[in-house]
Amino acid sequence: MAKTSYKKQENESFFTKVVNLILTLVLAYFIGSQVCTEANNNLRIAQISDAHFSTYEQNTSYKMLEDSSALLDDAIMQVNTSGAYDFVIFTGDLINTPKVSELEAFIGHANKLVYPWYAIDGNHDISIDGPLTKSKFISVLGENNRKMKQKNIYYAFTPKRGYRVICLDSIIDNRVTTKGRISKEQIEWLKNELNTYKKETIILCTHVPVAEPYSSPSHAMENEPELKRILKSHTNPVIVLQGHYHAARLIQNENLLIIACPSLVSFPNAFRVININTGKTKVKVDVFLKETNLKEAQTHARIRLMGTQMLYGEKADRNNSFEMRRENL
Numbered sequence: 001m002a003k004t005s006y007k008k009q010e011n012e013s014f015f016t017k018v019v020n021l022i023l024t025l026v027l028a029y030f031i032g033s034q035v036c037t038e039a040n041n042n043l044r045i046a047q048i049s050d051a052h053f054s055t056y057e058q059n060t061s062y063k064m065l066e067d068s069s070a071l072l073d074d075a076i077m078q079v080n081t082s083g084a085y086d087f088v089i090f091t092g093d094l095i096n097t098p099k100v101s102e103l104e105a106f107i108g109h110a111n112k113l114v115y116p117w118y119a120i121d122g123n124h125d126i127s128i129d130g131p132l133t134k135s136k137f138i139s140v141l142g143e144n145n146r147k148m149k150q151k152n153i154y155y156a157f158t159p160k161r162g163y164r165v166i167c168l169d170s171i172i173d174n175r176v177t178t179k180g181r182i183s184k185e186q187i188e189w190l191k192n193e194l195n196t197y198k199k200e201t202i203i204l205c206t207h208v209p210v211a212e213p214y215s216s217p218s219h220a221m222e223n224e225p226e227l228k229r230i231l232k233s234h235t236n237p238v239i240v241l242q243g244h245y246h247a248a249r250l251i252q253n254e255n256l257l258i259i260a261c262p263s264l265v266s267f268p269n270a271f272r273v274i275n276i277n278t279g280k281t282k283v284k285v286d287v288f289l290k291e292t293n294l295k296e297a298q299t300h301a302r303i304r305l306m307g308t309q310m311l312y313g314e315k316a317d318r319n320n321s322f323e324m325r326r327e328n329l
Contacts, residue, residue: 051095064269092121121138121171232254237325288319
């Protein structure tokens, strides 16, 4: 009788171990799936703006053009050696003077990136009556970057499920001006994009700002109120990556988060790293300012410029975290 009880206990013990093992594996799979899902909902971007790359120009009162190549290479090196990125975006003024040869030289440096990269045009990239028109700009990029084969200078892409990147052309090319404007054709296209991707977190890239980091009427977006109204009508978060003003500034307004990026060639000689995590009910955005390692060039840039604090921003404009409400439509 005792022998039978022992065998029964042994069988029950074996059965218990099997059940526990199965439960452990199921729990591990569930936890692992959750971790993988969270990781897959994460998007990491490097934003480089206003590189003003030049192969031949001298320094100006505030732009370190002679160091533009080295500053660009340093930013690229920092990106390549600081972990995985989903993509890199250049938000305008890739070059200082609109020449095809300068754009091709810039691309030679940008192609050193080990991650996919994209670009939008700035006012310094486009010539009104010269050879580097908007169509030529996007054509040269497409010939040298397999990620930019689109024909339109404004375009959109999906880097990862749950995200939509919209790249606008904000440059006026029919008159000499540093102001910007989004064309009627683009406005209708933008509305369609937002309507099609209602569930997605939107990353909008523009050279001329959606919201000014500081007042400069000669550089502002002419139809800024209309553009803001359209973006704020999107149910889910819209994260705007902008340049042009060479300033570090972070502004949150309801579902809009404005990330103004400084310039590589003027103080603080820096770029942005943006980490976005989309959850069921909220989107968390961590924004960082990455300054150049070329401290001598940065020092020269600082002493050449009045109002450096306006461009460097407050501490909260350099590194900060934001939470934005998300609707699970």
